Amino acid sequence: GQQLNQSPQSMFIQEGEDVSMNCTSSSIFNTWLWYKQDPGEGPVLLIALYKAGELTSNGRLTAQFGITRKDSFLNISASIPSDVGIYFCAGSSGGGADGLTFGKGTHLIIQP
């Protein structure tokens, strides 16, 4: 089946630093999504990308849909304590009728 490789697995950073994480796939996706999960909660959608090459921002978050359709990255600028959590990439290859394939997540830890 399809697999997403997400890296890094975890990040230990200082407050105020920028963060970058990415996902690569062995197959093409038509949609890339980035979610954040807080402890004890379900994943919450951060950014959705629908076109190859698309660059989208949501506040301090910026994500890009790779030209090859096999990768995506998420950047967080000027990290703050509430950014702590697990970030997941997810991809969809169908026309909208299938479920999402998730990466294993990037655990972000911020040291004050």
Next chain:
Amino acid sequence: DAGVIQSPRHEVTEMGQEVTLRCKPISGHDYLFWYRQTMMRGLELLIYFNNNVPIDDSGMPEDRFSAKMPNASFSTLKIQPSEPRDSAVYFCASRLRSNTEAFFGQGTRLTVV
């Protein structure tokens, strides 16, 4: 909108018992998904429904797992009999037909002892 609602939030049961997890999707959403999250395997799609009809159940681990969606506002995931390796967080998610932005519930943490 209250979002996707799952119950119970936590379930502890003994091996061999039947477990039923419940989900109420966002009103008007045509698709409903059941996912399982574990440390080892991450988030895995178990089954999804479109307009209450099961479309793909290839992710259901074995016959002990079954899911139903009797109407547009309710779905259940049943495990019978439960085993310790079924311990995980089970998420329900729903989305509109026109996009793939799935919205997740808070999950049910299942522990089988």
